[in-house]
Amino acid sequence: MYKAVILDLDGTVYVGSQLTPGAKEGIETLRRLGFKIMFLTNNSMVSRRMIIKKLEDMNIEVRTEEVLNSGAASAIYLKRKMNRAKVFVVGDIGLVEELLLHGHEIVNDYRQAEVVVVGGDRYLTYNKLLDAHRAIIRGALFIATNRDHALMVEDGPIPGAGAVVAFLETSTQVKPIVIGKPEKYIAELALEILGVAPHEAVMVGDNISTDFELAKKVGMKGVLIKTGLAKNNIPEKVPFVNNLSELATLLVREG
Numbered sequence: 442m443y444k445a446v447i448l449d450l451d452g453t454v455y456v457g458s459q460l461t462p463g464a465k466e467g468i469e470t471l472r473r474l475g476f477k478i479m480f481l482t483n484n485s486m487v488s489r490r491m492i493i494k495k496l497e498d499m500n501i502e503v504r505t506e507e508v509l510n511s512g513a514a515s516a517i518y519l520k521r522k523m524n525r526a527k528v529f530v531v532g533d534i535g536l537v538e539e540l541l542l543h544g545h546e547i548v549n550d551y552r553q554a555e556v557v558v559v560g561g562d563r564y565l566t567y568n569k570l571l572d573a574h575r576a577i578i579r580g581a582l583f584i585a586t587n588r589d590h591a592l593m594v595e596d597g598p599i600p601g602a603g604a605v606v607a608f609l610e611t612s613t614q615v616k617p618i619v620i621g622k623p624e625k626y627i628a629e630l631a632l633e634i635l636g637v638a639p640h641e642a643v644m645v646g647d648n649i650s651t652d653f654e655l656a657k658k659v660g661m662k663g664v665l666i667k668t669g670l671a672k673n674n675i676p677e678k679v680p681f682v683n684n685l686s687e688l689a690t691l692l693v694r695e696g
């Protein structure tokens with residue numbers, strides 16, 4: 442019945458640079474059982490190339506088309522809407538890489554921007570925010586890769602794309618188009634790439650308000666995993682597994 446598994450990365454497959462317990466075995470079992478796999482993350486600071494490198498360094502084999510992040514999804518969204526867009530970026534190098542890869546032009550002058558794309562940015566400055574603000578009030582399309590308030594790195598949570606988006610949303614009073622989880626666009630794109638219908642896919646993640654809610658919204662089965670954010674206090678009726686090895690068992694049992 443299920444043909445594909447969409448796996449969140451941070452807190453599900455790995456935490457920092459460590460695989461979660463059972464992740465490698467679980468992914469191998471899912472592959473052996475014939476499930477198509479997609480790794481889906483809101484992290485737009487990195488590119489798919491960087492994600493693949495990270496997974497390979499942890500001995501997880503992965504193909505390019507099995508990875509989708511909110512940066513790549515934003516670039517695809519813009520490609521379909523405008524073909525080639527002039528983009529002012531408030532974001533990190535991984536986001537710039539994905540936009541270039543999809544044929545967009547990066548502009549540094551806000552007056553030339555047709556689009557402002559916002560993601561997490563370790564090189565954020567007031568001037569960058571000022572120029573993005575000016576581009577948006579002049580009518581540039583406002584795209585948010587995601588609204589995550591923070592993301593987890595080795596030494597604890599750091600501000601996420603949502604914090605930067607909130608700044609520009611407040612200053613411009615313009616609502617962005619949001620690409621990442623829990624918005625539907627990224628999940629529907631993942632299903633399209635996988636070539637399966639929503640009811641044929643299972644979405645697994647550690648965040649009830651993004652991963653699980655999105656699965657429900659799109660019509661997929663959602664499963665919470667207890668290797669990241671969601672540890673205890675999981676509401677009744679929300680299916681959960683302790684780790685990815687258990688997931689394979691659960692899916693076999695459910696047919």
Ligand SMILES: [Mg+2]
Pocket residue numbers: 449450451452453646647648669
């Ligand atoms: Mg997660």
